[in-house]
Amino acid sequence: MKFDIKRLEILDENGIADESLMPPLEESDLKRIYELMTLSRVFDERALSLQREGRIGTYPSILGQEAAQVGSAFAFEKTDWVFPSFRETGMHITMGYPLHLLFQYWAGDERGMLTPEGLNILPVSVSVGTHIPHAVGAAMAARYRRDRIAVVAYFGDGGTSKGDFHEAFNFAGVFRPPVVFICQNNQWAISVPRERQTAAETLAQKALAYGFEGIQVDGNDIFAVYSAARAALEKARSGGGPTFIECHTYRLSHHTTADDATRYRSREEVEQWKKKDPILRLGLYMEKRGLMPEGYRQDTEERCRAIVDDAVGKAEKAAAPRPDEMFLNTLGELTPRQRREMKELTDADS
Amino acid sequence: MPIRNMVQAINLALTEEMAGDDRVIVLGEDVGKDGGVFRITDGLLGAYGPERVIDTPLAESAIVGTAVGMALYGLRPVAEIQFMGFVYPAIDQIFAHAARIRNRSRGRFSCPLVIRTPYGSGIKAPELHEESTEAFFCHMPGIKVVVPSGPYAAKGLLISAIRDPDPVIFLEPTRLYRLIKEEVPDGEYTIPLGKARLAKKGDDVTVIAWGSMLERVMKAVEPYSADVVDLLTLSPFDMETMLESVRKTGRAVIVHEAPKTCGFGAELAATIAEEAILNLRGPVMRVTGSDVLVPLGKLVDYYLPDIERIRKSIDEVLRY
DSSP: OOOOOOEEOOBOTTSOBOGGGOOOOOHHHHHHHHHHHHHHHHHHHHHHHHHHTTSSOOOOOOTTOHHHHHHHHTTOOTTSEEEOOSOOHHHHHHHTOOHHHHHHHHTTOGGGGOOOTTOOBOOOOOSTTTTHHHHHHHHHHHHHTTOOOOEEEEEETGGGGSHHHHHHHHHHHHHOOSEEEEEEEOSEETTEEHHHHOSSSOSTTHHHHTTSEEEEEETTOHHHHHHHHHHHHHHHHTTOOOEEEEEEOOOOSOSSTTOOGGGTSOHHHHHHHHTTOHHHHHHHHHHHTTOOOTTHHHHHHHHHHHHHHHHHHHHHHSOOOOTTHHHHTSSSSOOHHHHHHHHHHHHHHO | OOEEEHHHHHHHHHHHHHHHOTTEEEEETTOSTTOOTTSTTTTHHHHHOTTTEEEOOSOHHHHHHHHHHHHHHTOEEEEEOSSGGGOGGGHHHIIIIITTHHHHTTTSSOOOOEEEEEEOSOSOOOTTSSOOOHHHHHTSTTOEEEOOOSHHHHHHHHHHHHHSSSOEEEEEEGGGTTTOEEEOOSSOOOOOTTOOEEEEOOSSEEEEEOTHHHHHHHHHTTTSOEEEEEOSEEETOOHHHHHHHHHHHSOEEEEEEEESTTOHHHHHHHHHHHHHGGGOSSOOEEEEEOSSOOOOTTTHHHHSOOHHHHHHHHHHHHTO
16 A cells, blocks of 8 residues: 655745645734744743752753644644643643643642643643543543544654554544644654654654554644644544644754753754744744734743743742642542551641 | 342443443443453443443553543543453553542542453463452552452442542452352442451451452351451551451451462551551461462462461461
């Protein structure tokens, strides 16, 4: 059997868009997207500096992946369910997840993963790729309930090597629930490059083996990501079954703050990808459309810095978690032994 | 009152819970048309249709993984793993997710899921069909481990497990599936999780067992005046019932078919030592499987605790 994998590209590195492929986005949408991508980057930069100052713990940067995250999440409805991995801060920000909670979480405060009511975002999955079956199960449940929603799972190129990726894809193909798989193929799983992760030419083609559509998009092209996500989500909500979107992007930073990427990849490679910066690209496009008035870029960055300052302040002012909080959500009702241990700890602490 | 074996009792619990609650979904390998390899889910597909009785591809991790997703969405999935030895590919789902999502999400999401699986020796089946590794699951906070010892307990405990707000590993003693028949009523009754049952009352020794070993223990203790504590739930286990009995008799014998080292008996013995050592007249004895991999049929009877070994340990502790 022969097959072709479609690759969607709309906006090139010079900010020139193929208007025939442009998704329906108002000028206000473009500005909103630009602001969300900028906010994601400012958040990321702040997180890295907070980590260096010892004010948060290990943090995984999203630098360079803003289009893949903001572009996909911009297509979600609030009623959709999202199963993230651990590198989707841009998605959280786009969905309106409170920024101070994200800072709290990365600073080691589990209360940061208490998703506010009204959002259906699961806590980040530190375990690579093993959350993908959950999205399939939730989508099967949503269909059983006749809820017109889509369920999304995010993962990286490394995650596609895990057994659970394949088992989940197989179930998705067999049961055809309303699920959309979004891979941020950022070329590196810590030190292992994409071509050592799989011998397949694309990741998208793996969906074909499981009997559903796989598409590759330029993951640094906000319009391509948004367009593919929008189509896949609508297809899912209207009963058309699963889709796999491979966002071809690049991790410009280290794997996490605990990693040193200079040990395994060249400066030249990174420099090549910097030219493909997704925010730069959208900025060039908006300039051409006359949507970047004098000072807009700086104003946007300053506003984002103020939002981030505020979130950091709020996160750092939060009262420390009490020791009993490590027990309270273990089970719906604590065991007698847990109650005893909790009491001993609380008594010793007071 | 109708007399039923454990297969019929578990089937009845599933049938009735599915009738009463449309959130209850059954999924697993061969659970639909085939009714399960032990026929536990027989008739459910016909009664509730393929949306609620789902024959899945052969992939244990995804069976549990999709069940986790369903539970997060608000359903009450009951996943069947064909044999306990085949749950190992799904342990990552159980330990890394099912057990942790309530905690990880600070209570926003929970995982009300039941994983049913036949466990234990004595049916002369191939390798990995006779495992008894319940202690693995007892070590992980965030999940419950339930082991019925007969048909009546199986039905009442399974109903409680399905209604429980947290993940429950439900271990069905394969050897007893059709061996014991007892009165099992139609309609709803529940046995609370975390509560043991005093299966026999006596004065001289406390014998603690669960699941597959209980039937053997009941025969072994016939000549003695023994309390028999049938734990029913291993995690969380009913410390009070066990300790009350041990404080009374001053002697404890623990019987399980899993290997001795780090078996659940170790936890019980340590708890007795911590809480009731001054009441003890002699050492806490453990009668267990050997520290070996479960042998195939030709040797399995040497591996499993038998009546003679149980009595030998009781006699030994009675000397004090």
